[in-house]
Amino acid sequence: MADLLSIILAAGKGTRMKSDKIKVLHPVAGKAIIKHVLNTLDGLNSKIVNVIGHQKEEVQSELEDLNKWDLNYVIQAEQLGTGHAVKQAESFFADYEGPVLILYGDTPLLRKETIAEFVKEHKQSNSDLTVMTAIFDDPEGYGRIVKDEAGNLTAIVEEKDADSETRQIREINSGVNCIDSALLRDFMANMNNNNAQQEYYLTDIIEFAVTRNKKINTYTVEDSDEIIGINTRKQQAEAEKILRGRIADRHLANGVTIIDPDTTYIDAEVEIAKDVTIYPFNYLEGKTKIAQNTTINPNCKLKDAVIGENVEILSNTIIKESKVGAGTNVGPFAYLRPGSTVEANCKIGDFVELKKTTVKNGAKVPHLCYAGDAEIGERTNIGAGTIFANYDGENKFKTEIGSDVFIGSDSILIAPLKIGDKAKTAAGSVVTKDINSGDTVMGVPARIYNPKSKQEN
Ligand code: UD1
Ligand code: CA
Helix, strand or coil: CCCEEEEEEECCCCHHHCCCCCHHHCEECCEEHHHHHHHCCCCCCEEEEEEEECEHHHHHHHCHHHCCCCEEEEECCCCCCHHHHHHCCHHHHCCCCCEEEEEECCCCCCCHHHHHHHHHHHHHCCCCEEEEEEECCCCCCCCEEEECCCCCEEEEECHHHCCHHHHCCCEEEEEEEEEEHHHHHHHHCCCCCCCCCCCCCHHHHHHHHHHCCCCEEEEECCCHHHHCCCCCHHHHHHHHHHHHHHHHHHHHHCCCEECCHHHEEECCCCEECCCCEECCCEEEECCCEECCCCEECCCCEEECCEECCCCEECCCCEEECCEECCCCEECCCCEECCCCEECCCCEEEEEEEEECCEECCCCEEEEEEEEECEEECCCCEECCCCEEECECCCCECCEEECCCCEECCCCEEECCEEECCCCEECCCCEECCCECCCCEEECCCCEEEECCCCEEC
16 A cells, blocks of 8 residues: 555646657656656655656656556646646545645656655644745746745745735745645635636645645755756756766765766766776766776766776777676777677777677777677687678678687678688688688688698688
C-alpha cells in the first residue's frame, strides 16, 4: 500500500519555450525536466498520477524506466488550467483518504530531501493544506503569496491578476502543495475560471480553504533556487547552470578532481569514481561511467560511455555508446562511435575512428585509421592509414582479425574478410581475400608473399 498519492501536472505545451517539443521533455543537465521532478519522489512510497496531454506518448516513453513504481497516467485533452488538470486525476482521490502531494512537472531543481521534509511537516502539523513557498528577489511571473496581518496564508494571486501592490510581494508559490483529499474533492466541485486567463487555477484552493476554515500552512524553502519553474529557454539555461554546479559539487565531494567546474559539463546520471581527473571543456553525458584513476584531458565528449580504471583519454576525443577497458589510452582526436569496445591495455591513437568495432586486450591502433564492423584480436597492431572497407555501396560486411597480427601501413582491408593469427600485410596492401594464420601478403590486390624466398605465389 502506498503512503501517499502524488499528482504531477505535465499536460501543457509550454508555449513560452517556442519549441516543437513540449516543455517538460526538454533536458536540464541531460535529463528531461519531468524526470527530475519524478525523481524527487524516490523513496516516498507514493502512488503517482501523471497528468499528460501534449505529446503524451513521448512523456510515457521518457518515463519508461520508472514503470517499476506505481506510476499511472491520466489525459487532460484540453489545457484549461492547473485546477482542471488535477481534476483529471479525480478517480484516484475519490475514495482515498489522506494527503495528496501535487507537483508541477516544470520544476527540475527540487531536491528529494526537501519534498520528503515538506510532506512530513504537512502530516505532523495536521494541516489540511500546505503550500511550499520561496522568497525571490525577482518574483516576476510567479503566483504571489498573500498573507493576513497574523501571517496566515489567505490567497495566491497570479501575476496576471495581481494589482501593483500585490506584485511587490516577493514570497511566491512554488506549485508544490500537499492537500487533504477531502478538501481537494470539495474544491474540485466548486472551482471556477473567473480570472484574467479564464483558467481553472489550482491556486484558488487557498481562498476556498479559508472559507471552509481549514488549517492552512506555508513551508518556505531555504534555497529558493529549488523552486525555479521552467517556462522559457532563459529559465532553462539558469536551471542548467545551477544543477551543473550541484552535480560538480557532488563529484568533488566524492573525490573527483575537476580542474574547472565552470567549464565542465556533467549530466545528472553520470557516475565517476574517486581519483578521476577531469580537465576543462569536457562534456560527460547520458549514463557515462568512469572508473578510478582515469584522466579525461580537455575538450572531450563522452556520451553513454563506460570507461575503465587507469585510462587516459587525450584531448578532442569523442566516445559514444562505447566501452574502454582498464589501462587503455585513447586519443587525441579519436572518435569511438556507438557499439565499440576497446578492451584493456590497448592504444587507440590520433585520428582513429572506430564503429561497431571490438579491439581486444593489448591491441594497438595507434594512428590514422577507420575500422568499422570489425574485430581486432589481442596484441594485433594496425598500421597508420589502414582502412577497413566495410561497405560496398549496398551492404556492410565484417572483418575479423586474429591475435598478434601485423597490418602494414596504408593497408586496405576489404570486407567480408578473415585474417588468421600472426598473419602480416605489407604496407599498401589491398586485401580482398581471407589470409590464413601465419601468412604474409603484399600488393594490389594482395598476393601471398614468402619473405624467405622473396617470392610471390
Ligand atoms: C504556476 C502557478 C503559480 C506558480 C508557478 C510556479 C497556477 C495557476 N499558477 O504558474 O502560482 O508560482 O506555477 O512555477 O497554478 N499544466 C497542465 N494543465 C494545464 C495547465 C498547466 O498540466 O491546464 C501543467 C504544465 O504543463 C506545467 C504546470 O502545470 O508543468 C504549471 O503550469 P504553468 O502554465 O507553467 O503555470 P505557471 O504560469 O508557471
Ligand atoms: Ca511554470
